[in-house]
Amino acid sequence: xxxxxxxxxVVKELSDDxxxxxxxxxxxxxxxxxxxxxxKREQSVSSLAVSYAMSFAAxxxxxxxxxxxxxVSKERRGREQIVRGNLDSIRRASALLDRYEALWRGRTERxxxxxxxx
Amino acid sequence: xxxxxxxKDMDALTMTLVAVFDADVERVWQVWEDPRQLERWWGPPEWxxxxxxxSLEIGATSHYFMTGxxxxxxxxxxxxxxxxxxxxxxxxxxxxxxxxxxxxTLGVTRMTVTLEAHAExxxxxxxxxxxxxxxxxxxxxxxxxxxxxxxVGQIDGLLAE
Numbered sequence: 001x002x003x004x005x006x007x008x009x010v011v012k013e014l015s016d017d018x019x020x021x022x023x024x025x026x027x028x029x030x031x032x033x034x035x036x037x038x039x040k041r042e043q044s045v046s047s048l049a050v051s052y053a054m055s056f057a058a059x060x061x062x063x064x065x066x067x068x069x070x071x072v073s074k075e076r077r078g079r080e081q082i083v084r085g086n087l088d089s090i091r092r093a094s095a096l097l098d099r100y101e102a103l104w105r106g107r108t109e110r111x112x113x114x115x116x117x118x
Numbered sequence: 119x120x121x122x123x124x125x126k127d128m129d130a131l132t133m134t135l136v137a138v139f140d141a142d143v144e145r146v147w148q149v150w151e152d153p154r155q156l157e158r159w160w161g162p163p164e165w166x167x168x169x170x171x172x173s174l175e176i177g178a179t180s181h182y183f184m185t186g187x188x189x190x191x192x193x194x195x196x197x198x199x200x201x202x203x204x205x206x207x208x209x210x211x212x213x214x215x216x217x218x219x220x221x222x223t224l225g226v227t228r229m230t231v232t233l234e235a236h237a238e239x240x241x242x243x244x245x246x247x248x249x250x251x252x253x254x255x256x257x258x259x260x261x262x263x264x265x266x267x268x269x270v271g272q273i274d275g276l277l278a279e
Contacts (some may be wrong), residue, residue: 096255096258097128099133099135100257101135103162104244107159114155116140
């Protein structure tokens with residue numbers, strides 16, 4: 001796992017228990033997917049549940065594991081429970097600009113291919 | 119080989135990309151000017167772009183849409199604000215409705231493009247400026263397959279901070 005390489009850096013800021021929680025939380029593909037979605041856009045547990053072939057309760061358990069690791073936060077809004085990635089605005093800006101950069105790297109690659117074709 | 123460098127400013131919400139192509143300036147200009155070439159690279163493979171209306175003249179507007187894997191369409195609109203063919207181009211990019219009229223809910227992405235001859239090659243500098251994070255978010259959500267592939271890498275990055 002690439003994430004392991006960052007272990008030492010993480011330890012500087014987090015206790016061993018925190019790190020255990022984070023790695024446990026991210027050891028599961030569904031939970032990684034939930035974090036990625038929640039970073040992208042806040043959403044309700046029920047809308048998350050639609051994306052997976054498992055019960056609402058099972059998704060809720062996954063969210064609870066992520067919440068304990070402080071990777072997401074959950075807030076009740078009316079009848080919905082809203083899950084969002086735990087990123088402050090700078091981190092959010094950084095994550096979004098990274099994705100925007102990836103888009104342009106893809107575009108640049110495609111331009112280079114068109115130029116080679118002709 | 120295409121050389122790429124980028125710079126991102128988290129506070130000003132800008133991204134600058136510099137790429138060097140093995141082609142002359144006129145040739146690189148064509149990939150922006152010719153809508154048939156433009157639609158071959160603007161959309162990610164999963165979200166091909168179709169330019170319904172496009173010309174690089176000051177004040178001209180472009181209308182395009184990108185078609186997603188489930189056939190859904192996201193519409194965009196450009197207003198060309200400066201042209202110095204074949205060396206420079208500035209445009210405002212907004213979301214649009216299906217008739218190609220701009221919608222103002224999320225603001226403008228301002229893009230400037232410059233092309234410079236560099237020996238046998240062309241250096242393209244692109245700068246995008248966003249008004250706010252929600253707009254950037256929407257842009258990313260507009261079917262950005264390259265972005266989605268990074269989801270796991272993003273988590274690694276999160277841990278690294």
